[in-house]
Amino acid sequence: MHAAVRELEAEAGRDALTVPLVAARAGVTPSTIYRRWGDLQELLGDVAVERLRPESDPADLGSVREDIEHWAVDFLEEMSSPAGRSYIRDALAGDPDGSNAGRCSAYAVEQIEIILGRAERRKEIAPALDVLVDHVVAPMMYRILFRPGLMEAQYARDLVTAVFYRFLPLP
């Protein structure tokens, strides 16, 4: 079903998608889709979340500061792209119970936890997970959703710098 949505989107554009079209492409009846997803928006939400799933672990550059910065710059670039913005909106729109949104947030948390796990093994001082979510991830997502416009990589770097200067626990 996910492949059918992706193919049709590439061929005909997102606005042309309908449940009968997706069903025909996937070789199922429309009622199969309605039973499993409720409606087109929920199916699109599910497909969007799947596309927002990170494909690999964050890069290991040897220090927590560099790892976080590299991850944040990548995250901002992907999420603020036209495709990224449209996936985030689809994920939030087709999400009656908030579970898609929770999955999106969990992806970011998992990536950050990998980086913080490495920091612990290297015995580095690192910001807390919640601090990174509130003061690096949240500002990026807020601007992507509420203040449309070009997002510069420098914005991600500045947030990381602020957290490392202002929020680091004492050694």
Next chain:
Amino acid sequence: MHAAVRELEAEAGRDALTVPLVAARAGVTPSTIYRRWGDLQELLGDVAVERLRPESDPADLGSVREDIEHWAVDFLEEMSSPAGRSYIRDALAGDPDGSNAGRCSAYAVEQIEIILGRAERRKEIAPALDVLVDHVVAPMMYRILFRPGLMEAQYARDLVTAVFYRFLPLP
């Protein structure tokens, strides 16, 4: 049109809304709605943004710290309520060009600017507007959208405390 949507929502629930129903209640033809809003989702987005508009200036409690804290606690309470969450989602969903999201963000900025204007007249040291947006507003909105669950007023207070301890410019 906004009144028609509000009445029907109260009577029949949000999921029962259709363009012909809203048109009939408002005494117009459905094509009037399609011409002006495109579809039901855009109309609901417009109505939602209107409801998110603050009804009054933030309280003046005599100090910038108290004014920001009071505003943030109120904002979190309103936005994280079931009604607030559904308005935010409607605003983001029925928003093909991102203008609704921009209006939501502008409302918060205007309220904070009023508080910062008072601080300036009182000659108080205050955090910058962008710092308050990135480190108080954004974390609250991120949790409301991506980590559904109960939001405690203490969370808003802790964000304000962090900004006043960690981000205040030097006198």
